[in-house]
Amino acid sequence: EVQLVESGGGVVQAGGSLRLSCAASGFTFDDYAIGWFRQAPGKEREGVSCISSSDGSTLYADTVKGRFTISRDNAKPTVYLQMNSLKPEDTAVYYCNVRVNLHNYWGQGTQVTVSS
Numbered sequence: 001e002v003q004l005v006e007s008g009g010g011v012v013q014a015g016g017s018l019r020l021s022c023a024a025s026g027f028t029f030d031d032y033a034i035g036w037f038r039q040a041p042g043k044e045r046e047g048v049s050c051i052s053s054s055d056g057s058t059l060y061a062d063t064v065k066g067r068f069t070i071s072r073d074n075a076k077p078t079v080y081l082q083m084n085s086l087k088p089e090d091t092a093v094y095y096c097n098v099r100v101n102l103h104n105y106w107g108q109g110t111q112v113t114v115s116s
Contacts, residue, residue: 009110
């Protein structure tokens with residue numbers, strides 16, 4: 001079965017950095033784009049970043065562009081989200097996502113808390 005497992009979250013002060021990991025299994029990792037989403041308390045889930053399967057192209061939400069970097073290691077297989085210059089507004093549960101056969105699969109999420 002498709003499985004995604006996030007890790008790397010924690011508590012950090014504003015301006016600090018964290019690197020999230022999403023370990024994937026149960027599908028041909030190289031064939032699929034992977035995305036990161038987040039959900040803050042009391043707010044809807046929003047897209048953060050995604051990376052393509054083929055040419056390595058990336059997309060970022062305007063709120064994180066220039067601070068976050070998504071990457072992937074197809075040999076592991078794992079997707080990473082390097083988060084720098086963190087702000088309190090980045091506080092959320094972060095989820096990775098893959099769409100396989102028109103179905104969205106999500107990990108369990110990892111909590112990121114940025115203190116002011």
